[in-house]
Amino acid sequence: LDYCNVLLSGLPNYAIRSLQLVQNAAARLLTKTRKYDHITPVLSELLTPYTPARPLRSLDAALLVIPSINKKSLGFRAFAYRAPYLWNTLPLHVKEASSVENFKSRLKTHLYSLFYGLP
Numbered sequence: 001l002d003y004c005n006v007l008l009s010g011l012p013n014y015a016i017r018s019l020q021l022v023q024n025a026a027a028r029l030l031t032k033t034r035k036y037d038h039i040t041p042v043l044s045e046l047l048t049p050y051t052p053a054r055p056l057r058s059l060d061a062a063l064l065v066i067p068s069i070n071k072k073s074l075g076f077r078a079f080a081y082r083a084p085y086l087w088n089t090l091p092l093h094v095k096e097a098s099s100v101e102n103f104k105s106r107l108k109t110h111l112y113s114l115f116y117g118l119p
Contacts, residue, residue, distance in 0.1 A: 024039045027039050027042070027043060028042075030079075031043075043079070046079060046080040046083070047064050047080075047083060047084060047087075048064060048065040048084075049062075049063070049064060049065070050063035050064055050065050061092060062092065062095040062096065063084075063088050064083070064084035064087050064088060065084060066081060066084045066085050066088065067080055067084075069081050090107070090110065091110060093106060094106040094107055094110050
């Protein structure tokens with residue numbers, strides 16, 4: 001569902017809702033959650049904020065704990081590993097966005113600058 005997001009950007013809300021239902025059903029299947037349970041709390045349980053044992057500069061970096069995995073398997077593709085890994089690579093100004101729309105805008109600007117080699 002993440003492939004070709006640009007093609008999905010102009011879709012009406014009813015089409016986006018259908019895709020969201022499919023994505024939620026897939027997440028329920030993978031996490032073995034019942035059909036009528038909310039999926040957001042289940043997915044958020046997979047993400048743990050990083051809190052260092054002593055004061056470090058990384059304390060205010062809005063980092064997530066990356067679980068250890070066996071890299072010989074396909075564990076590096078799992079949501080519990082990839083989501084924190086990718087989140088931690090984002091610049092702080094993107095992670096500290098005040099709203100979802102602001103986050104999307106900052107993320108898009110960041111990704112364009114990476115792709116086109118802009119400062």
